[in-house]
Amino acid sequence: MRTFRQIQPILAALRSHKTAVILLVLEIALTMAVLGNLVFIVYGTIQRSHVSTGVAESQIGLIQSITVIGEQSQGTTAGDLAALRNVPGVTHAAYGGPPLWYVERDPVFLDPSRQHPVAQMYEFQGSQDLSRTLGLHIVEGHDFSDDELPVLAKMSMSKDFQFPVLITRALADRLYPGGNALGRVLYDGNAASRVVGIVDHLRGEITGRPDDDYSMVYEYVVGAQNMGGGFMIRASDPARLPQVLHAAAAALQKADPAHVQNKLFTMPELRAKYFRSDLATGRMLLAIILILLVVTALGVSGLASFWVQQRRRQIGMRRALGATRGDILRYFQIENFLIVTGGVLLGALFAYALNLFLMHRFELAHLPANYLLAGAVALWLLGQLAVLGPALRAAAVPPVVATRSV
Amino acid sequence: MMFGYYLDLALRSLRRNKVLTTLMVLALALGIGACITTLTVLKLLSGDPIPQKSAQLFYPQLDPYPANQPFSRSGKRLPFLMSYVDAMNLIHAHKAERQAAMAMSQVKLMPPSGEGKPFYAQGVLATADFFPMFDAPFQYGSGWTAADDDSRAQVVVIAGYLNDKLFGGANSVGKMIRIEDHDFRIIGVLRAWAPQPRFYALHLGGRSYGKGDAVFLPLQGARADGLMPSAMMGYGKSIDVDHLESAEAIWLGLWVQLPNAAAVSTYRSFLGNYAREQVSLGRFRKSHTALSGLMEWMRSEHVVPEDVRLQAGLAFGFLLICVVNTVGLLLAKCLRRSREIGVRRALGASRGAIFAQFMVEAAIVGLAGGVLGLCFAELGLLGIRHQPAQYASLAHLDLSMFLFTFVVALAASLVAGLLPAWRACVVAPAPQLKDA
Structure with a gap:
């Protein structure tokens, strides 16, 4: 008072x-x-x-490897991947790039006339085992099975071919608000894709906008080609990722001496830099x-x-x-x-x-x-x-x- | 003469109340320090990249997009790049004093003689006028000619820093360098040249700040070797990347040099005629065009990063708070001296004299705040230079910002001093003398 x-x-x-x-x-x-x-x-x-990209970040490492054309190389991409997989501590390896690292972004359409883009999506593409290397969580449908993947060597295929793809839950909800995205066919700039599975999250970039989580993943089978670019490994033990990555880089160098390794980094390092x-x-x-x-x-x-x-x-x-x-x-x-x-x-x-x-x-x-x-x-x-x-x-x-x- | 007296009075008054004076100077200095730091960055980023030439450089825009599918959602903004066909038509018309089309490309470089690792570098694909139009200075050799453009010559101009890295700074003209697995003959080496921001790379996928691009290649020659532009947008159903030159895609920036206003208006009408002609040929649906000067173009395209603008705005808010703070403290000081003012007024000092006395006091606080603020700004810029931004290493205080600091400091303190000084000069002498 x-x-x-x-x-x-x-x-x-x-x-x-x-x-x-x-x-x-x-x-x-x-x-x-x-x-x-x-x-x-x-x-x-x-x-x-602190927003997650949706992949097993703590286990993923990347080797950027440049091919030198003109030098005769004995290596093949399939051989490179096998060499990586044989490194102790590596559970999966794939050709392709992780989130936050130059992920391609394309408009997505619901019909082949491609008149009205519905949204912009991130396109993750790479070799067989890409989704397992990234450690994606499939919540609906199924992961890629090897027999449905297109083979890269024959990819100038018929116009009717539909790539099997995984898309994120967020993209599925955006494209098909009523649900039932599984089995649907969607179109990017060049190709048609059929949704075989839905993953919980996969963000191409982290800008804070909802369309960060609009992503699509497709795989193709690589074989006798000799490709340069990103090689990803997934280590079983996050604590040993740096050592495993270096061992993997050494194995890749040995398998394919004509490659020049430009950059070597783990996903946590990439995130810190981002x-x-x-x-x-x-x-x-x-x-x-x-x-x-x-x-x-x-x-x-x-x-x-x-x-x-x-x-x-x-x-x-x-x-x-x-x-x-x-x-x-x-x-x-x-x-x-x-x-x-x-x-x-x-x-x-x-x-x-x-x-x-x-x-x-x-x-x-x-x-x-x-x-x-x-x-x-x-x-x-x-x-x-x-x-x-x-x-x-x-x-x-x-x-x-x-x-x-x- | 009176000024000297006011100065003496002001200094005495400031000394008498050290804590309050320190608070005022400190608060003002912090505000000024924050302002000058962010303004220096803002000025650096929005500065004229090529002061001797910027008034003569212009960026034409056309609109080849279909009517039902405009380039921008509002339909008001024109496409910021140009298709190959249009760029070449405009270049070959030779209506400007100089004209060049360009694209950026991330290229893989092999060190000569196979020593060392290949690495990626930023390349510019351009037509011949690029170097004379942008005043790019040569250390050795020279650029290529329009004839080289037409013959798809396999030649390259390299940046000085690349020459230092690959050839130890020696004259490398005539040597070969391997770019994207093709051999190019070096015909020129630039001196250090890196306009900040890199206006020509805007929308082409290059970096806006930093040490500059590494290699410069003739557009057609490099394209013949399959080098791809970093940025392209299609306005048809899809882009045929194998035939970019004829594709319905925009991927080139075109710059023209126009020496005077007459040339600008002539070019403007030429551009309008060209667009109308394309409409009548059925290639275009819309005939609107634009021709922007370099500085105007940079402003309208928001070259300066948004967060830098945000920081500068916040710093001004911060300075405002510091000024309000100083007003309060100065007011407290002056109200406390009502008796002293009363005595001076009774002894014959005019209102103007009292006003001037207090403004001098405010100005001294401002100057002291400016000096200390300069120290804070240097500290702030030191912090900026340790940031990972592209422009970080360029953040230095120059002479004009140095002088500007004192202008800001004086202006802030004088504005802050107005109210207290006015309150002081309206003090009535009699009541202050009567009692107590």
């Missing part, structure tokens, strides 16, 4: 400092607007960096957030200590009239709370407006209300922290000050 009765005189006192109060409210409101949106952006980046720049930006924004909080705290505490100094006589008088130290302390704490509350209310409005602008301009998502709540709590705490020093100094003013002329 005591606390509530104090509010009236505090408001009256604040009215005589309108300009300073307005400035403080404005500063807190601006801080809240910028802070809320910044935290939202940084949190979004961090969240995105998000490096985003996370660096996030760290910079985080630094701005911290500096912003410090500046606002400094401003609040500077004005508060000015007010305390200015009112030393009044404080002394109140003490002389029987107010306790606690009363004085609480007075400044409540005053700060009222000002910050004003700032937070205005700030919520500013934050929302800034968010609308950013959504329009930068494809940012809608700012959820709980960010505003969290921002308000943070600013209330910050305000109380900033005012504590000056308020304690005010509480320490002895009653005798009232009798002195300043």
